[in-house]
Amino acid sequence: MRELFDLQGKVAAVTGANTGLGQAMAVALAEAGAKIALVGRSEPAETQRAIEKAGGESVAIMADLSKADCAEKVIAETVSSLGAINILVNNAGIIRRTDALDFTEEDWNDVLDTNLKTPFFLAKAAAARMVQSGGGKIINVASLLSFQGGIRVASYTASKSGLAGLTRLLANEWAARGINVNAIVPGYFATNNTRALRSDADRNREILSRIPAGRWGDPSDLAGTVIFLASRASDYVHGAMLPVDGGWLAR
Numbered sequence: 001m002r003e004l005f006d007l008q009g010k011v012a013a014v015t016g017a018n019t020g021l022g023q024a025m026a027v028a029l030a031e032a033g034a035k036i037a038l039v040g041r042s043e044p045a046e047t048q049r050a051i052e053k054a055g056g057e058s059v060a061i062m063a064d065l066s067k068a069d070c071a072e073k074v075i076a077e078t079v080s081s082l083g084a085i086n087i088l089v090n091n092a093g094i095i096r097r098t099d100a101l102d103f104t105e106e107d108w109n110d111v112l113d114t115n116l117k118t119p120f121f122l123a124k125a126a127a128a129r130m131v132q133s134g135g136g137k138i139i140n141v142a143s144l145l146s147f148q149g150g151i152r153v154a155s156y157t158a159s160k161s162g163l164a165g166l167t168r169l170l171a172n173e174w175a176a177r178g179i180n181v182n183a184i185v186p187g188y189f190a191t192n193n194t195r196a197l198r199s200d201a202d203r204n205r206e207i208l209s210r211i212p213a214g215r216w217g218d219p220s221d222l223a224g225t226v227i228f229l230a231s232r233a234s235d236y237v238h239g240a241m242l243p244v245d246g247g248w249l250a251r
Contacts (some may be wrong), residue, residue, distance in 0.1 A: 001159045004233040007034035011082040012230060013074065013126070015119075016067055016092030019143065024219030025034035025089055025226040030056030032227045037061050037078040037085075040092060057082075065092045071121035079129060086133070087230045088126040090119035092165075095193075101190040108155045115159035120166055127170075129178055135178025139229045140167050142183040142241060147249060153161040164241055172238030180238055181231050187245025189217035192243045212247030 007029060013016050015036040017026040023046070026036050030051040030246050036058040039045040051058045059081045063070040092114045093237050097232050098108040123138050130136030143160035144150075150157050163183065170181040188194060188207055198204050198216065208214060225244050 005227055005231045007087075007227070007231060008032055010034040010086040011037070011078065012087035012089060012228070013037040013061075013078045013122075014089040014091060014188075015039045015041055016121070017047050018042045019046070020093040020193065021186060021189060021219050021222055022089070023047045023050070024144075025060070025091065025222055026139045026159050027051055027054060027056075027228060028125045028220075028223035028226055029087065030054050030058065031223075034087065034230070035082045037074075037082060038171065039063055039078075040065065042082060065097070066094075068113065068118045068121040071118060071125045074122060075125040075129065082128075082190075083134060084130060085126050085129050085136065087137045087139070088122060089139045089141070089226065089230075090122060092118075093141065093159070093202060094151055097152045098154075100154045101151055103154050108158075109154035112159050116166070120154040122217045123166075123170060123181070127177075129173055130179050131174075131177050134251075136180075137234070138170065138174075138179060138181045138185040138233070140181070140224060141168070142185045144185065144187060144245060144248060145245075146185060146241065167241065168239040175238040176246060180229070180234060180242045182234065182237055184222065184225055184229065185241050185243040185245065185249070186222065187211065187217055187243065189219060191219060197232050210248060210251060211245075212237065215246065217244065217246060 012034045014026040119194040146160045146164035147155045167183040
């Protein structure tokens with residue numbers, strides 16, 4: 001059974017892995033045996049130290065993920081540095097909060113480029129190599145707003161809804177070629193991005209009252225999920241949207 005979840009000899013590229021959910025997933029994959037390419041515009045020094053402490057190996061690949069033309073370079077550099085690309089975790093994302101009536105084209109384009117366009121082209125570049133090597137795993141990080149509307153986050157909701165559709169489309173196209181494409185759907189997690197919500201007593205209480213588990217998620221709660229979707233244990237799982245949300249969507 002342990003062999004099903006063993007990632008020894010695998011190489012994973014994780015975007016936005018310098019903090020929060022991306023950091024937790026990168027460290028978990030390293031603990032399972034994978035070598036990790038940490039992709040983003042900020043130095044992932046803390047993540048690299050955590051991976052090293054776990055006995056793993058990583059490289060930092062600097063890239064502006066708001067520009068889709070970085071995709072081929074990122075995947076090529078991963079292969080050049082670590083020898084392969086077996087797993088891609090499209091985690092990096094941004095959000096802009098404004099009433100829809102006041103939303104600017106810039107805020108729309110910035111979020112759609114980072115959250116949807118670049119993940120597609122990273123998946124495309126990775127899949128081209130995965131096909132040659134016999135398959136691989138692509139894991140997109142979606143959102144509760146892949147299923148719900150939200151408010152004041154028009155481009156974020158559009159991008160995450162689009163990412164859900166893209167996950168299913170790529171699963172349909174690539175399943176027969178040995179590539180699994182699935183998505184993790186995180187709920188409310190205690191990260192830097194949610195600090196303001198957690199600091200607001202009324203909003204914090206309102207959110208917790210809606211979560212059946214009665215607590216905010218910890219980034220480590222994603223460890224088992226990402227290892228499952230990256231490993232042989234999920235070989236017959238295609239196009240799944242897997243909520244890790246304390247029961248939020250079941251409410």
